[in-house]
Amino acid sequence: MASQISITGFVALYIFMLAAFAGWVIIGRVPAILHTPLMSGSNFVHGIVVVGGLFALLNASTITEQAIGFAAVLLGAGNAAGGYAVTGRMLAMFQPSGHNAGPAKPHHSKKG
């Protein structure tokens, strides 16, 4: 992917370690009331795997690679789009007192 720079063993471990701490701290502060949207939100975040799928597909040079790469992009795109759709819907439902007397609209959508 990047020929000039390369992330070797220990640098990778540093990145993994710091990212793991970041994830732990960010999620640790989320109130339990948001745990479902948070799980689907983090589910959405790992949808970034679609980027790796695109790399694999665009560099495919055999039918097999094309087929598997296609599957990777298809699944990754589903992960990202679906995760965003459900998380956005759920979060839009959380309203404070006095904001809106009626129930949240189930199809309130945002472009994204």
Add this chain to the structure above:
Amino acid sequence: MLPLISELTIGAADLGAAFLLMYGLKRMSSPVTAPSGIFVAGIGMLVAIFASFLYVFDVSAEAKPYLPVNIGLAVLALALGGGVAWLSGKKVAMTAMPQMVALYNGMGGGAAGAIAAVELFGGKTAGATQLGMTLLGALIGAVSLSGSLIAWAKLDGVINQPLRFTGQQAVNGLVMLATLGLGGYLLFLAESGSVPLVALPQLIGLFFALALIFGILMTLPIGGADMPVVISIYNAFTGLAVGFEGFVLQNPALMIAGMVVGAAGTLLTLLMAKAMNRSVSNVVFTNFGGAPKHKQGAIKGSLKPVEAGDAGIFMRYAKEVIIVPGYGLAVAQGQQKLYEFVKLLQAAGVTVKFAVHPVAGRMPGQMDVLLAEAGVPYDLIFQLEDINDEFATADVALVIGANDVVNPAARTDKSSPIFGMPILNVDKAKQVYVVKRGQGKGYAGIVNLLFYGDNCNMVYGDAQAVLVQMIEAVRGLGTAAAA
């Protein structure tokens, strides 16, 4: 020159995307900023996806002839996968959210596994570290894919019964060992350069098949009630797989996003297991339904049924009412009626609060979402540790569709299977009403001591029907009584 520019642009775009994803996730930590959080993360994702198309300027010589077709395939896959998932995500019912999340999660795991497959079949990995990481990502991704699909099938009711047989754990262990052994053999082949006994593609195919089978075998025996923990585990798994494949592709954005989710998912899994009073290994390796029969001690007291209308009127004249909703409320589709009743009580000057147990629902926090969907403001919803002391001063605790999470046996009866589980101290309230379909037990099959308490009355019936009767009874008092 063009490849260098595209490389720098992709690098900058991925950096920006990683920042936006993390920042978005952080903003999701409060209900006030959360909707903007997912929006920010969404922009990050779009930036990363569009920048990915710059790879076309930097493809290898042998992939050049395929490029036009590959670009077409990429656009098609994005539109198809993204479109179908988007539409299904927009219309799925909130009660079906756990299986939907399981499904999207399986897709992510499958994508990570597929990337690994491209690398492995193409022989593109260089060195033991990279090959090892690829295999690890492939294993975790494949397990997450097949396991999530089984979890989806269970939550959706496609599979109703946990599948268990004797020696199951031994079989699972053997499949796991075989998968790891085969992975080790693949590593050895690459390092030593010796000739494999079976053609390499077949070996790699077998590796994936074993990993997929292991995911299925591991999930099949786990009961429906434990699914929240399982979804959470697979969410973490997919994150890890994405992180490892990010290393293989030398893409730090994937590494960071994957590992953040891996850590977050692990934390959520532990929180969830703790709330259910079980360890994670206990959920995965033992079968709750197969637990030895628990001898119930003698029960003092009796069940005392009352009419829904009388209970409703009693609450109308209370000072403070705490409502404990459980999944049974969602099954009866009673959330809207419940909030209607709550608004009547509020109009009459009653303080109403909701107490939500961490495992109310079939994934962490699902009850909060279901209440929010019905329009309940989030400042009325309290979590176990924030409200548990308040039951002692509340006039009424109204339990709807919840059972094991309000059973005082968890505090008092050392022989009870739920002993030690954090529960809502509903029994401390001056008056308790339990709305329940019938006299059945909770999923753990334990008699609930709460129901036999002197301060407890049972209101039998469908939650929605009961709430309608309560609403009518309170409305029937008329404006004179409300004034």
